[in-house]
Amino acid sequence: MNLFFTIVIDGLIEASWLFVVALGLTLVFGVLKILNIAHGGFYALGAYLAATVVTLFAAKGLPPALGFVAMLLAAAFVALAVGVMLERGLLKMFYGRDEVVLLLVTYAVFLLLEDITKLIWGVNPILATQPYELFGNVSLGKLFYVGYDLVLIPVAMASGLGVWFALNRTVTGKIVSAVIHNPEISASMGVKINRIYALAFGFGLMLAAFAGALTAPKISVQPGLSSDVIILSFAIVVIGGLGSVEGAAVGAILVGLARAASVHIFPQGELFVIYLIMAIVLMIRPEGLFQRETARRI
Amino acid sequence: MKILSHPAAMLGIVLGFVLLGRVLPAWTLSLATVAASNSLIALGIVVLARTGNVSFGQGLFYAAGGYGVALIANSWGLTDAVAQVMIGAVCGGLLGLVIGPLISRYTGIFFGMLTLALSMVLYGALVKTTALGGSDGFNVGRPTLFGNVFTDPREADFMLYSVSVIATGLAGVAATVYFRSELGLMSLAVRANNLRVEYLGISANRIVAINFVIAAVFAGASGALSLMAQRHIDPQFAYWTTSGEFVFVAILAGYQSVAAVFVASLALELVRSFSNLYLPNTWQLVLGAFLLAVILFLPLGIGSLWTSTKRKGSEPDAPAPGATVTEPAE
Numbered sequence: 001m002n003l004f005f006t007i008v009i010d011g012l013i014e015a016s017w018l019f020v021v022a023l024g025l026t027l028v029f030g031v032l033k034i035l036n037i038a039h040g041g042f043y044a045l046g047a048y049l050a051a052t053v054v055t056l057f058a059a060k061g062l063p064p065a066l067g068f069v070a071m072l073l074a075a076a077f078v079a080l081a082v083g084v085m086l087e088r089g090l091l092k093m094f095y096g097r098d099e100v101v102l103l104l105v106t107y108a109v110f111l112l113l114e115d116i117t118k119l120i121w122g123v124n125p126i127l128a129t130q131p132y133e134l135f136g137n138v139s140l141g142k143l144f145y146v147g148y149d150l151v152l153i154p155v156a157m158a159s160g161l162g163v164w165f166a167l168n169r170t171v172t173g174k175i176v177s178a179v180i181h182n183p184e185i186s187a188s189m190g191v192k193i194n195r196i197y198a199l200a201f202g203f204g205l206m207l208a209a210f211a212g213a214l215t216a217p218k219i220s221v222q223p224g225l226s227s228d229v230i231i232l233s234f235a236i237v238v239i240g241g242l243g244s245v246e247g248a249a250v251g252a253i254l255v256g257l258a259r260a261a262s263v264h265i266f267p268q269g270e271l272f273v274i275y276l277i278m279a280i281v282l283m284i285r286p287e288g289l290f291q292r293e294t295a296r297r298i
Numbered sequence: 299m300k301i302l303s304h305p306a307a308m309l310g311i312v313l314g315f316v317l318l319g320r321v322l323p324a325w326t327l328s329l330a331t332v333a334a335s336n337s338l339i340a341l342g343i344v345v346l347a348r349t350g351n352v353s354f355g356q357g358l359f360y361a362a363g364g365y366g367v368a369l370i371a372n373s374w375g376l377t378d379a380v381a382q383v384m385i386g387a388v389c390g391g392l393l394g395l396v397i398g399p400l401i402s403r404y405t406g407i408f409f410g411m412l413t414l415a416l417s418m419v420l421y422g423a424l425v426k427t428t429a430l431g432g433s434d435g436f437n438v439g440r441p442t443l444f445g446n447v448f449t450d451p452r453e454a455d456f457m458l459y460s461v462s463v464i465a466t467g468l469a470g471v472a473a474t475v476y477f478r479s480e481l482g483l484m485s486l487a488v489r490a491n492n493l494r495v496e497y498l499g500i501s502a503n504r505i506v507a508i509n510f511v512i513a514a515v516f517a518g519a520s521g522a523l524s525l526m527a528q529r530h531i532d533p534q535f536a537y538w539t540t541s542g543e544f545v546f547v548a549i550l551a552g553y554q555s556v557a558a559v560f561v562a563s564l565a566l567e568l569v570r571s572f573s574n575l576y577l578p579n580t581w582q583l584v585l586g587a588f589l590l591a592v593i594l595f596l597p598l599g600i601g602s603l604w605t606s607t608k609r610k611g612s613e614p615d616a617p618a619p620g621a622t623v624t625e626p627a628e
Contacts, residue, residue, distance in 0.1 A: 035407055093594065099407055100352045104549055105593060107542055111586030118579065231418060231538065238411050271422030278415045282408065283400065 006143060007260045013149045015256025016156035017211050021229060022236040022248040023163055024207030030180050030243030031200035033099065034091070037106040040230025041113030042083070042205040044221075046075035046212025048121050051221045054128035068131040072213050079209030083202035091201070092194070110226065118223055125222040132217040152214060159207065164245055176200060180243070231271075235278040241288025250289060305471050312467030316460045327455050328527075329567050334462040335523035337563035338469055340547035342516030345473060347553045348482070349506045350489035351405060355413030356517045356544050358397075358420050359390035361536035363518030364525040365430070368438045379441040379461045382522045390518015394511040402506035405492065417536050424533035435532025438525065462523050469516055470556045476512070477556070485509055546585070550592050552599020562600050 025039045050071035057067030086109065094105050135147025167173040178186045179196045187193050212225075219225075236255050240247025255274050262269045281289065322330065339356055346353055366389030367382045376382070397416065404412055425433045440447075443457050476482045484505050487495050492502040525531050534540060543566075551562035566588075573584040596602060 035411075090590075097593075097597070100410065101549075101593060101597075103407070103410065104545070104589065107546075108586040108589040108593070111582040111589070115580050115583035115586075119583075227539065234411065235415070238408075238415075242407075268426035269422070271425070272419055273422075275415045275419040275422060279412065279419060282404070282412050282415065287408075 002142065003264060005141070007257065007264055009140065009143070009145065009150075010263070011257035011260035012153055012253070013256075014259055015252040016152040017215050018232060018236060018256055019156045019249055019252035020159050020211035020214065021208050022233045022240070022252050023160060023245065024204035024211075025233050026237045026240070026243055026245065026248045027163065027207070028201055028204035029237065031176060032087075032091075032197055034102045034106060035099075035234075035242070036201075036204070037103065037230055038086075038109035038113060039106075039205065039208050039233065040226035040228075041110050041117070042079050042208040043212040043229045044117055044223075044226035045082075045113065046079055046209025047216040047219070047221045047225060048117055048126070048212075049075045049078055049209070050213035050216035051126040051128035052121075054130055054217065055126070058128075058130050064130040064134055068134055068217075071128075071131070071216065072210060075209040075213035076206045080202045080206040083205035084198045086205075087198045087201040088194075092197070110230070114223070114226060117226075121221075123223055125220040127220050129217050148217065155214065159210070160245065160249055163207075167245070172199075232274065235274050238288060239278055239281045241290040244288065244290040247288055247290030305475060308471045308474065309467070312464060312471070315463050315467065320456070324452065324455065325571075327459050329571060330564070331455070331459045331462045331527055332524075333560070333564040333567040334459070334466045335520050335527065336544065336547060336567070337559045338462075338466040338523065339517045339520035339544050340551065340563055341466070341469055341473055341556065341559045342513030342520075343544055343548035344551060344553050344556075344559055345476070345485075345516070346506075346509050346513040347548060348477070348485040348489060349509050350492070351409045351506060351510075352545060352548075353413040353510075353513065354410045354538065354541050354545060355415070355417030356513065357536040357538065357541040358413070358417035359393055359514040359517035360521040360524070360540065360544075361417075361420055361424065361531075361533070362393045363387065363390045363521030364531045364535050365389075365424070365521075366518070367522040367525055368436065368531045369430075371438045372436070377439055377442045379443045379457065379526060382441060382526060383461065383465050383519050386522025386525075387515045387519035390521065391511060391515040393518075394514025398507040398510040398514070399503075402503040402510060414538055414541070417541060418538060421533050421536040421538075424536060431532070433533055435530060435534075437530050440529065441526045458523075458527055461526070465519055465523060466560070469519070470560070473512075474556050481505065481508065543585075546589055549589075550596075550600055552596075552601035554598065555601035555604070558599055558601030565600070 021039070021043055024042075025036060028034060028036050028039070053071040053074045054064075054067045057070060058064070090109070091102075091105065094102055132146065132148050135151050138145050138147050138150055165173075167176060175186070175191055176196055176199075178189075179191060179193055183193050186196075212229075232255060236251035237248055238251075239254060240249070240251030254277060258273045258277055259270060262273045266273075339360055342359075343353060343356055363386030367386045370376050370385055371382065376385075401409065401412055401416075424430060430436065440454065441458070443461070484495065484500060488502045488505050492506075495502045495505070521535060524535075547559065547563050547566055550566065551558040569584060569588055570581065573581050577584060592599070
């Protein structure tokens with residue numbers, strides 16, 4: 001029973017930050033129909049920015065709570081700005097090309113980002129653990145957890161609800177939904193689609209960087225992060241259905257639980273299990289768990 | 299150009315390249331060996347791309363070929379280079395036969411993602427398999443050729459070069475013949491519109507599956523070649539960025555010409571070695587910029603430099619290229 005609870009709680013902690021990353025990825029795919037490999041690069045960018053801000057605040061002797069808020073804001077705003085510039089400056093040149101070509105463009109951006117972060121921050125791991133102690137330790141029955149980890153769960157839920165609310169209950173959200181369904185008609189109704197594309201892309205990357213910043217105090221920030229994260233979040237969005245917010249949530253929980261379970265029961269199978277789930281879901285429901293099949297034009 | 303694309307002429311060209319290896323300086327020779335073995339797997343991706351599907355998981359077959367050969371070499375002592383290439387091809391092909399029919403039901407981004415997932419399943423399994431050396435992998439002995447042991451490094455390099463060039467060259471000739479065959483032309487029809495092909499009474503899935511198996515065979519053989527060159531194997535063979543680089547060579551080449559694959563692979567290796575020399579640690583930066591430039595300025599790949607003249611006015615990269623008959627030039 002104890003093992004079961006451990007797996008569930010560990011799985012949910014894992015799922016929470018993965019969900020925030022996958023939410024951004026699925027949002028970008030929904031609006032722009034681009035599977036963005038560079039997403040992982042922005043996760044890493046967020047983590048590096050957060051580590052820098054935290055270290056800076058600690059060096060100045062400012063309270064870690066302030067550092068915590070500052071690192072989240074810094075990561076989110078830089079990613080939003082870079083994302084909008086990237087979409088306007090680069091991606092828009094490739095619209096209308098094959099989706100595989102767009103995938104390769106984002107792969108190129110991923111490669112560029114990987115080396116740029118290395119040039120700025122070097123290759124040595126950076127530790128910025130000050131905010132990790134902010135929320136103390138919590139005991140659940142016989143188990144002890146770091147408060148910070150448990151805080152991630154409500155933060156992820158809030159992000160998910162926020163995105164859902166913004167998409168379904170605001171005017172901008174309705175416009176975004178219209179663009180998702182049919183960009184041409186939306187444009188003829190007077191929607192500035194370019195603006196929506198830039199906004200959605202920037203916002204998606206902002207979520208990736210936000211998740212990177214959230215996890216930065218938990219981990220040692222080092223090269224290779226982006227590659228691991230993009231592989232996991234790909235699995236999540238494909239399991240849930242590309243472009244679906246609910247799907248991303250279910251996918252993240254599945255992947256988080258599978259990862260936690262395999263770490264505790266069968267450590268050899270960590271990566272293996274996640275991709276096996278993804279392969280099985282694709283075999284049975286190619287369009288993912290939460291995606292309606294669409295008729296195609298002949 | 300026309301006469302050069304005759305199979306016999308192409309065999310002559312392959313032979314010419316082998317003889318050229320005699321006069322090449324040592325650094326070019328090893329570079330050309332790597333380029334030849336990489337172009338074999340990229341050629342497989344091109345074969346598959348002609349049906350409109352891009353595999354992001356060729357590392358699966360690359361690793362299957364490499365590990366298969368390495369295990370057989372270490373347990374049975376089989377070191378013959380030609381036999382190793384064949385074993386690699388068989389290992390890749392068998393795995394392709396299992397996966398091909400399953401995966402041919404998918405198109406576009408799902409096809410790519412599923413191949414990527416399968417290669418990452420293998421990667422995840424290999425990293426944690428301590429019997430196979432885990433993430434460090436293991437070493438294999440020097441390859442021999444028809445009972446000859448090569449102790450002189452120069453001779454050993456030339457042997458590897460010849461085997462790689464001949465294997466890749468033969469695959470190139472076979473691919474050219476295949477591209478012009480009924481089935482090969484049908485692949486282009488599937489790329490243009492798979493449903494219409496189905497309505498004509500031909501199974502589009504079968505065509506995709508056949509091309510997939512060919513790509514798997516090429517990838518397996520390429521894994522064996524690369525194992526021989528490195529004499530070491532590790533799970534990195536199956537990692538998605540490895541597959542990504544091969545897709546890059548295929549995109550750089552375009553899907554119209556076999557010769558372009560070799561040129562693209564050589565270009566990539568040259569860029570890699572020069573960036574190692576002059577811009578160390580920024581290899582990915584160079585690769586990314588190079589990739590963007592190619593997609594932007596050469597949307598149909600290097601091959602379009604000498605095959606696209608008669609196809610002026612057709613949309614670059616539209617689902618249906620203007621002419622259905624391409625002339626693969628060698």
